[in-house]
Amino acid sequence: MGIQSNVEVQTEWGIVSARQAGRNLAKEAGFSSVDQARIATAISELARNIYLYANNGEIIIEFLENENVSPPRRGIKITARDEGPGIDNIRNAMEDGYTTSGGLGAGLPGVKRLMDEFDIDSRSGVGTEITAIKWLR
Amino acid sequence: MQPSIIQMIHNQRHYIIDNWLEEINTVQTETVGNNVPKEMDDETNRKFIEMIIDTLEYEQREAKGKLRGFVERLIYSGWPLSYFTRGMQSFRSVLLETMSSGEGVNSKRIFETFYEIETWVDGIVNQIADEYSGSWENTIQLQRHALNELSAPLIPVFEKISVMPLVGTIDTERAKLIMENVLEGIIEHRSHVVLIDITGVPVVDTMVAHHIIQAAEAIRLVGAECILVGIRPEIAQTIVNLGIDLGKLQTKSTLQQGIEAGLQMTQRKIVKCNTESASSVVIGG
Amino acid sequence: MRIPILKLHKYLLISVQVELDDQTALQFQEDLLNKIHQEGSLGVVIDLTSVEMIDSYIAKVLGDVVDMSNLMGAKVVLTGIQPAVAITLIDMGIMLHEVPTALDLEQGLEKLQQELED
Numbered sequence: 392m393g394i395q396s397n398v399e400v401q402t403e404w405g406i407v408s409a410r411q412a413g414r415n416l417a418k419e420a421g422f423s424s425v426d427q428a429r430i431a432t433a434i435s436e437l438a439r440n441i442y443l444y445a446n447n448g449e450i451i452i453e454f455l456e457n458e459n460v461s462p463p464r465r466g467i468k469i470t471a472r473d474e475g476p477g478i479d480n481i482r483n484a485m486e487d488g489y490t491t492s493g494g495l496g497a498g499l500p501g502v503k504r505l506m507d508e509f510d511i512d513s514r515s516g517v518g519t520e521i522t523a524i525k526w527l528r
Numbered sequence: 529m530q531p532s533i534i535q536m537i538h539n540q541r542h543y544i545i546d547n548w549l550e551e552i553n554t555v556q557t558e559t560v561g562n563n564v565p566k567e568m569d570d571e572t573n574r575k576f577i578e579m580i581i582d583t584l585e586y587e588q589r590e591a592k593g594k595l596r597g598f599v600e601r602l603i604y605s606g607w608p609l610s611y612f613t614r615g616m617q618s619f620r621s622v623l624l625e626t627m628s629s630g631e632g633v634n635s636k637r638i639f640e641t642f643y644e645i646e647t648w649v650d651g652i653v654n655q656i657a658d659e660y661s662g663s664w665e666n667t668i669q670l671q672r673h674a675l676n677e678l679s680a681p682l683i684p685v686f687e688k689i690s691v692m693p694l695v696g697t698i699d700t701e702r703a704k705l706i707m708e709n710v711l712e713g714i715i716e717h718r719s720h721v722v723l724i725d726i727t728g729v730p731v732v733d734t735m736v737a738h739h740i741i742q743a744a745e746a747i748r749l750v751g752a753e754c755i756l757v758g759i760r761p762e763i764a765q766t767i768v769n770l771g772i773d774l775g776k777l778q779t780k781s782t783l784q785q786g787i788e789a790g791l792q793m794t795q796r797k798i799v800k801c802n803t804e805s806a807s808s809v810v811i812g813g
Numbered sequence: 814m815r816i817p818i819l820k821l822h823k824y825l826l827i828s829v830q831v832e833l834d835d836q837t838a839l840q841f842q843e844d845l846l847n848k849i850h851q852e853g854s855l856g857v858v859i860d861l862t863s864v865e866m867i868d869s870y871i872a873k874v875l876g877d878v879v880d881m882s883n884l885m886g887a888k889v890v891l892t893g894i895q896p897a898v899a900i901t902l903i904d905m906g907i908m909l910h911e912v913p914t915a916l917d918l919e920q921g922l923e924k925l926q927q928e929l930e931d
Contacts, residue, residue, distance in 0.1 A: 407834045410866065425708055428866055428897035429904065435868035462665075487906055498869055501905030707903075711896030718916060742903050749899035749909065751892055751916035 395453035398438075400473075401446070406438040409450040413469065416452050420467055421527060429505040430467060430525055436498045437471035437521055445475025445519070455524065466507070466526040474518040481511060529644050533627075534584050540626050541581060547626070548577050551618040572602070573615075580619065580652065592655060599659045612656045620649045675702065682713025688720040689790040691783065695728035703739035707746055714752045721790035722747050725783050727758030737772045744777050753793060755779070757786035816841045818848050824925060825849065825887075826918065828860040833867070838874040845878060849887045856925035857882055860918045862893030872907045879912050888928055890914065892921035 396416060398409040413434040417427040434450060441448035451470040457463060478484050487500050499521075503509040506523040513519040537544065552573050579598055583591035599612070627641050675696075684690045692710050710722060724740065726732065732740075744754040755778045759767075764781075767774065780786040791797055814837045819826040825848055831837060845857065859875070861867075867875070879889045892915045894902075902909070913928070915921040 403835045407832065410868075411832075414865070423708075425897040425900050428895075428901045431866045432868050432901045432905070435866065435870075439868070439870055462669075501869055501907075504904045504906070505901060707900060708896065711899060714916070715896065720916070720920075745908050746896075746899040746903045749894045749902060749914055750896060751894065751914040751920060 395451060398450045398452075400438045400441045400448050400450060403442060405450075406435055406442055409438040409452075410435040413450075413452050413467075416454070417467055417525075420454060420465065422467070422525070423528070426525060426528070430469070433502045433505045433523055433525075434469055436502050437469065437523070440498060441471060441473045441475070445473035448473025448475065448518075464526055466524050469506070469521075469523045471521045472518070473520075477515040477517055477519055478511075478513040479515060481513060485511075529584070529648060530640075533641055533644055536627065537581060537584065537623070544581070544622055544626055545574070545577050547622045548619055549573055551622060552615055555614045555618065572607075576615065577619065583652075595652065595655055596659060599656055600663075603660060603663050609657065609660045612660075613653060616649055616653050616656070620645065623649075672701075682710050682717065682719070682722070684717040684719065685787065686791070686796075688718065688794045689723070689787065690714070690717055690719040690721070691723045691725055691786075693725045693728060697731070698729060698736045698739055700735075700739070703736075703743070707739075707743045710743060711746060711750055714747065714750055719752050720794050722752055722754050723757050723783060723786040723790060724754060725758040725786075726756065726763065727760070727783070729758075729763075732763050732766055732772075734770055734772055737767065737770075737774065741775060741777060753778075755786045755789055757781070757783050814840075815844065818844060820848075820852055820854070823853075823855040824922065825852070825854045825857045826860070826922075827858070828862070828918070830863050833864060833871050835870060835874075838871055842874055842878050842881070846881055846885065849882060849885050854887050855929055857887050857889045858892055858915075858918055858921035858925065859889065860892045860921065861898070862895070862917070864898060865895070867894075867898050867902060869905055869907060872902060872905075872909065876909055876912065888913070888925055890921040890924050892917050 394416070396412040398412055399405055400409060410431045414427050414431040417430040422430065434452065438450050441450070449472055451472070453468050453470075455464075455466045455468050457465075483489050484499050485503070490498075499511070502521075502523055506525050508522075508524040510522045511519070512521075549570070576598065579594060583594060586594065602611075623645050624642060627645070628638055682690045682692050690713060692706070692713075694706065698706070710724075713719065714722060724743065726740070729736065740756060744756070747754040756774070757780045759779055759781050778789070780789060788798075814831055814834075816827060816829055816831065816837065825845070827841075827845070829841075833841075848854070849857070859878075875891070879891075882889045890913045891909070894914065913924060915924045
């Protein structure tokens, strides 16, 4: 709660520091080694998208705590925000194997499967904001 | 609550209790059934109603504590939630009836009294419902935990060969846990071949097949090979009828055949010893 | 950063001990192909025991390295992929279907020998 990490993604090094920050926070929150890897990988994919398509943006990683439900839920939320060109066709971007960069096309659909909750908000010419949450089991 | 109402309840205490006991007796058979002896019923009923009325004396926190203790005991001995809700409904109607038949009450007064009693009874019903849902959630959690413990660890049967027996229904949550167990086990036991035994899996639908294929792929990635064994005739039929493609996954109908295939893949076989005791077997390489 | 490539007879051995960022991965791809060409190697074992995360980009670079090495006549075996890494790859839908794997460096070498004998 209140603890969060903001990482600017402008260079490839931003990708590395974002996923390291994510792994550290996931470890602290008590996630298993498999979930740590899932979170770090999801961050890496999101950060790479910023680097590849928007040049400039940020990754915010924060602890979540929902005490209104019983038992209380804790987790980690990743927000990837950029002011890039936006995603023209979200349906395509969420399809396995679809790529405009020559990659594997596993990025966004992969992130959705790695995390528990996934939300994407993108406007052409304005930017993209993707949020993804992983709950502690 | 207004002291005058509390006073009124106390004055009519015996009348209220007797009336309520009569009412609850008629609903009792529907809710509790014949699980509890009659004497225990009556005793519990009396304790319950007296406790409810007594809570008027206590501070709110203390009253809640008393109620919780009582309800928890009844939950534990298996009394249904409907006993409490029906009981409180009857209690409310008995109370209201008693209040309105009192001498010299004007309509404004009655309205206030109704309102206060409604609030009081609702509070108690809410608390009881909360206690119940809390205990149900606990039970569900415990059962989920117990189910996860059913996901057996990877069992080494020979050097380099391990078996993962699957029992029961495989949902996504369990499939994830099983996959983690298998992979960690492979590293720990240095397994080269893993036999996934689905003899104990009642139904293999597309979802279960998907989980098994994913596990097989992950097993290959960490550097071992996977054979699916325990495929009963009806499972083979559903797999084909559903058009499930198991891809390159090796399959065998029995665990025994699987072990033989595993030995072959690791360049070994079981040979009979001709010398001395003829019944013993050794693994030759 | 450069990943060291060791030569053992006709084989090349690589143990990746650093976090694979994009630049390092690409540099490694180039170094390995050059080394295969130089030494005329028949087989390569890439050990990933210390790698904690493989995202889709790194997976693609690794898959490409395998394909490229195969084109140059060298078989590649990936070893030591950690359970957590394997699970994330599967979650992402990345199967690395055509790539041979083994538990560790030793098993990887054995596998290469077997495949080259066949």
